[in-house]
Amino acid sequence: MMKVITGFLIVLTACAVTAAAQGKPDFSGTWKLSGTTPPNYPGSAGWGVPSPTLVVKQTSTEVTIQAGQYGPNPMSVVYKLDGSDNIWEAPSVTQSGSTATVKWRTKARWDGNKLILFTWNTALNQMRDVMTMSNGALSIQRGTEQPGPSTNATLTYNR
């Protein structure tokens, strides 16, 4: 009897997790930038610059974004959806314009139907993207931090 109850609970939990995952928006696809608020938002000194194209791949455990928003060279960046850190090293352009091996860190979490992505690197760059989907359009509320003033913008993408 105990085994039956345990099995039932496992199935119930699995169903709940699947349902929850299915309730979240799927941002996968290739997205084209259609506008920013403020207009022509430039990012911050080469960081967080709106990428003309975003390629998003989403699974139940992670989101991968290939874009040009992480510096002068496009990168493919993985965000784990369980809230844990993803840390790696890569040659990157620093604030002083030189290239150095930089440590990167990302994490992500859901807030209802919003997906919040955090990106840091040891070249003193930070970015927070809050992604939402509405009527087939992708909206990203972006905040950037560098040694100077913070920046805010809303980016709109369409497929």
Added chain:
Amino acid sequence: MRRRSLSPVTFFIVITGLFVVSPTASLQQRNGSISVKGGVGDITGEYEIPDANWPQWAHPYPKPGFIWGSQGGVFAESPDRVYLANRGELKLPDKIPNGFPGNWGFFNQMAATQPIANMVNCLVVVDRNGKLIEAWNQWDKLFEWGRGPHQVYISPYDPERHVWVVDDMRHVIYRFTHDGKQLVQTLGMLDEFGENDDLTRFRRPTMIDWLPDGTFFVADGYGNTRVVKFDKTGKPLLKWGSRGTGPGQFNTPHGVAVGGSPPRVFVSDRGNRRIQVFDTDGKFLEEWPGIAPHSMLMSADEHVWAVDSLTDRIVKFDLTGHVEFSFGQFGTRPGYTWAPHQITADSDGNLYLSEVFGGRTQKYRPKPNADPTKLVWGRALMPVGNARTN
């Protein structure tokens, strides 16, 4: 002896130069009097030229091949207990130039947090000779994903002398026990910034100051452009300010000082090049234009000392905004400064300035027979264990 007279053109150049080149002169002109106080070109005021080898611990270098980077903060609890906030160590060039004095500013590369700073020895305590007495390396990891400690303080009114450290890039303020062994409080949420109306999260906070009852004010800062008022337990009470140029608006409120009777809150609105004055509930009272302080200090004699990011001048204001004295000049030689970021003074009258671009902290000893009104006097700290009854 024949007195030489100036030609009209020379006279014009000299007079123009006084007001264009000298921040002291321009500050004094703004306040309606051209006095001789301070003196044009007065580099160290009533202080001797600092010893380039202070602190001893930092010389020759933290470890072979590395050097101190940006010095965010310094706080003198006493002449023999001085806290230094170091925003990481930088790799020295493979070939060190002749005559290298030992500080990053020599390389003329501005922000001393680049290209990559190693977050080690971020919080240390030195004695009067600059000898290391404590290194709080157990907390270095707190600063790994930011740019290190922004500033460091002890509330004058705290009998337990907790040590407060602001980390702007990670959006938090830490409160440690006096010995650094315990982190007893974190204000804000690590790595997550909030918006202007969010009282629980900062966005790049910069500085703190206190009222005698423990109420404190946080300049917040690069991102949220506001001031947040907390009660003595750290409960947020209210906020004021938004991004802009009008009265009560800010562009990088980077410093805050509290004092006067009734108490007022003096905010360095650095990006708007002014100091704004408020009551303790955020009501705008007045502004003092023409200065963009990195940091400020309310002195024991109830004056605001401001370290100007535009001129590297150290300026003494009375509480109505009149300039009483100033000194200092940009440079990397001993006594000059490059972006003095925190100002503090001990009970012996020694002044300390940490430099974020110069990459050093200098200790200025008073000259013999120095005019005490031209020295910075920090507020006395409450004796340890002397709990207030009010």
